[in-house]
Amino acid sequence: MDARFDVPPELLAWDGDVPRARRLQAELATRVLLRDDFPPWRRLAGVDVGFEEGGAITRAVAVLLDADSMQPLAEVVARLPTRMPYIPGLLSFRELPAVLAALAQLPDVPDLVFVDGHGVAHPRGLGIAAHLGVMTDLPTIGVAKKILVGSHGPVGPRRGDRAAVMHRGHLIGTALRSKDGIQPLIVSPGHRVSHATAVQCVLASGRGYKLPEPTRLADRLASRRDRPR
């Protein structure tokens, strides 16, 4: 039984009209839920995107893992022609078509999805993790390596140390040290998860690396680090 998502394509339509896309983001952002709706999660998924042919092909990877053992249960890849360039703030319009195609190939629907990029830590509150969550209604968490908007104070040097990421007077995410002495990750809720739970999930799914296991495994395949030359 494949994972199925009834996703209205207009929620992801790209026609070159940047202002229109931004308005759509602001509208969809009102549908984001920052509460924990239905934990615990048994099956986790990690998704990430890479490019081939000089950017002409978008390659999305989705990995399904058992939440207890953190062992991969399935890994799928989807390749679609790239339809738009990277525009800061509009990343989801560029990458989600391929991500949705990959998720649809998983043998089961995940209970929680880790996305490479921001959740609500976005200019209009709708980073790629939040956009994916609203479209599929799946709980999602955004895990980014760099800040897009907002700022935070100093973060302690040890794993687990954190600092709130604020933007326009509001909490939008957490700068989290996922490993001793490594640059902190920026964690933010995507959908149906609270700020506190998003952080706990990232720490709980860590295996000693900087990235949480779902993201790390998806990242390896998306960037072709699985098959070194």
Next chain:
DNA sequence: GCGACAG
């Protein structure tokens, strides 16, 4: 007006 700007 200038600089910043997830992946």
Next chain:
DNA sequence: ATCTTGTCGC
């Protein structure tokens, strides 16, 4: 993201 080898440091 991607182009790319070795190298410094925990």
